[in-house]
Amino acid sequence: MSAAPTPPAGSAGWTIASIRHALESRKISARELTREFFTRIERENPRLNAFLALSPERAFAQADALDAKITGTEPLPPLAGVPTALKDVLNTRGTETTAGSRILKGYFPPYDATAIDRLDRAGAIFLGKTNCDEFAMGSSNENSAYGPVHNPVDLDRVPGGSSGGSAAAVAAGLAVVALGTDTGGSIRQPGALCGVPAMMPTYGRVSRYGLIAFASSLDRIGPFARTVEDVARVMEVIAGRDPLDATSADHPVPSYSAGLDVPVKGMRLGIPAEYFAEGLDPAVRQKVEAAIARLKELGCVTTPVAMPHTAYAIPVYYLVATAEASSNLARFDGVRYGLRVPGATLSEMYRKTRGAGFGAEVKRRIMLGTYALSAGYYDAYYLKAQKVRTLIKSDFDRAFQQVDLIVTPTSPVPAFKLGERTADPLAMYLADIYTVTGSLAGVTGISVPCGKVSGTLPVGLQIIGPHFEEGRVLRLAHAFESAGGFEM
Amino acid sequence: MKITREDVLRVAELANLELTEAELSTYGAQLESILSYCEKLNELDTANVEPLAQVLEARAPAEAAPQHLREDASRDAGIIGEVVRRAPEGVAAQPAYFRVPKVIDR
Numbered sequence: 001m002s003a004a005p006t007p008p009a010g011s012a013g014w015t016i017a018s019i020r021h022a023l024e025s026r027k028i029s030a031r032e033l034t035r036e037f038f039t040r041i042e043r044e045n046p047r048l049n050a051f052l053a054l055s056p057e058r059a060f061a062q063a064d065a066l067d068a069k070i071t072g073t074e075p076l077p078p079l080a081g082v083p084t085a086l087k088d089v090l091n092t093r094g095t096e097t098t099a100g101s102r103i104l105k106g107y108f109p110p111y112d113a114t115a116i117d118r119l120d121r122a123g124a125i126f127l128g129k130t131n132c133d134e135f136a137m138g139s140s141n142e143n144s145a146y147g148p149v150h151n152p153v154d155l156d157r158v159p160g161g162s163s164g165g166s167a168a169a170v171a172a173g174l175a176v177v178a179l180g181t182d183t184g185g186s187i188r189q190p191g192a193l194c195g196v197p198a199m200m201p202t203y204g205r206v207s208r209y210g211l212i213a214f215a216s217s218l219d220r221i222g223p224f225a226r227t228v229e230d231v232a233r234v235m236e237v238i239a240g241r242d243p244l245d246a247t248s249a250d251h252p253v254p255s256y257s258a259g260l261d262v263p264v265k266g267m268r269l270g271i272p273a274e275y276f277a278e279g280l281d282p283a284v285r286q287k288v289e290a291a292i293a294r295l296k297e298l299g300c301v302t303t304p305v306a307m308p309h310t311a312y313a314i315p316v317y318y319l320v321a322t323a324e325a326s327s328n329l330a331r332f333d334g335v336r337y338g339l340r341v342p343g344a345t346l347s348e349m350y351r352k353t354r355g356a357g358f359g360a361e362v363k364r365r366i367m368l369g370t371y372a373l374s375a376g377y378y379d380a381y382y383l384k385a386q387k388v389r390t391l392i393k394s395d396f397d398r399a400f401q402q403v404d405l406i407v408t409p410t411s412p413v414p415a416f417k418l419g420e421r422t423a424d425p426l427a428m429y430l431a432d433i434y435t436v437t438g439s440l441a442g443v444t445g446i447s448v449p450c451g452k453v454s455g456t457l458p459v460g461l462q463i464i465g466p467h468f469e470e471g472r473v474l475r476l477a478h479a480f481e482s483a484g485g486f487e488m
Numbered sequence: 489m490k491i492t493r494e495d496v497l498r499v500a501e502l503a504n505l506e507l508t509e510a511e512l513s514t515y516g517a518q519l520e521s522i523l524s525y526c527e528k529l530n531e532l533d534t535a536n537v538e539p540l541a542q543v544l545e546a547r548a549p550a551e552a553a554p555q556h557l558r559e560d561a562s563r564d565a566g567i568i569g570e571v572v573r574r575a576p577e578g579v580a581a582q583p584a585y586f587r588v589p590k591v592i593d594r
Binding site: 311336346355385 | 499500518521526558576
């Protein structure tokens with residue numbers, strides 16, 4: 001703990017609005033700000049391992065282009081000069097993109113993912129690519145081929161996963177905002193464990209074009225930031241229909257930031273008892289219950305809601321996600337990109353390349369997914385899981401007929417020690433118990449910090465909303481954050 | 489659910505994965521334990537439940553995917569040179585291609 005870096009006052013203070021103000025009033029140039037962040041990354045990253053690749057050439061080019069536009073008369077773009085970190089599963093033109101895997105070492109994509117292109121056009125500065133569990137498969141970041149990320153609040157502990165590098169970078173002040181991806185909790189859970197707001201948008205809300213796919217019926221792209229307001233500001237840039245992603249929804253994108261201050265008095269919040277059952281750390285429970293009491297003080301009304309299929313979400317998730325992964329990861333075969341291990345035949349080349357290129361957890365999941373889809377087992381596992389997925393979604397549909405939002409813990413435990421759970425894959429899967437449900441139902445959710453346990457370890461409050469109600473989720477999260485009253 | 493060595497070999501073959509002896513035995517035991525856990529789903533009667541592949545299909549027609557299906561027309565993204573240059577054995581000929589071992593034997 002004593003070795004943990006303390007975020008310098010300057011970095012922790014930057015927000016999207018304060019950067020805009022500093023640029024407009026010429027207190028700092030985009031180039032100077034970018035330089036400040038690279039200096040901090042060079043100093044802190046060796047301890048955290050949050051970044052896998054830096055992109056100073058692109059960052060300074062973006063900064064210079066922006067500085068040339070600061071005339072004092074024209075309005076700056078919405079994310080002007082904002083130092084941004086990007087999870088390494090997102091394709092970025094000209095910057096090495098490995099998805100945390102050996103099989104993509106040396107891969108430099110020729111194009112930007114749509115979410116990244118939108119940030120670029122909005123004036124963001126791309127610092128580099130953040131470490132993650134290999135192909136986003138993991139809950140602790142220990143499945144990265146490039147070593148684990150260390151949690152900035154305690155270097156002996158995990159940052160959560162799979163977007164651990166993005167969460168740690170924002171928490172340590174190495175970036176003002178970051179993009180992550182969430183398939184079963186990979187944005188919300190590291191957000192909780194590192195103590196920063198982190199949002200999973202509704203399925204279809206943000207284009208996945210250019211995302212290296214893990215499980216296509218679950219994958220989302222979403223932001224980490226220091227404040228809920230900044231999460232909202234990134235959301236309104238990246239959300240919206242994209243002709244390049246047929247699963248992106250044609251649904252209007254409101255100004256999330258403009259709606260943040262609408263009062264939350266009278267909001268109906270559902271509290272599902274299933275999320276406060278066996279397995280929840282008592283200290284975490286206490287913080288979450290205190291947070292719910294705080295929400296009542298703000299005028300919200302809480303109601304118990306029944307979500308009876310919650311206990312089945314982990315097996316459903318691990319069957320559906322691995323089946324989809326086994327299909328999506330078939331493209332990594334040594335032919336077109338990344339690693340190739342020579343073989344006498346095409347088939348031998350595939351096998352050797354994939355055997356050498358994928359790590360243990362990725363192979364385990366490909367095996368599980370292939371098994372669940374294989375002849376003779378499809379009905380018993382994959383089809384059964386899809387049917388129970390319907391029941392899990394109907395739990396949410398029913399609850400949202402009674403309440404506006406659902407409030408739960410994000411993770412049953414605070415950040416655990418590195419190495420503590422790696423021996424037992426099933427124990428690691430249970431870390432996702434409160435997040436996989438929302439993933440399967442396609443709904444939106446955020447994790448916001450709600451205090452600390454053991455003096456240092458952050459706890460996250462999860463706020464879940466119906467499809468396309470990001471605005472409502474952000475509004476409650478913002479009201480909670482503004483009310484304060486918990487240890488930060 | 490008993491997972492035999494033959495099951496593991498069959499799945500590895502389907503998945504195009506070369507596994508070491510050590511991996512063969514760990515994955516066998518781990519798949520068995522994970523699949524046993526998944527059998528918890530059999531507690532639920534799903535005889536009259538429709539499977540859910542993804543949530544978009546359940547939405548209102550205005551948001552459903554079909555109206556977004558575009559014409560299946562190719563367009564030049566202008567990146568072929570870059571793609572073959574970065575590929576393990578890309579060949580920048582006209583047209584560009586990837587070199588692979590011969591495929592006739594299988």
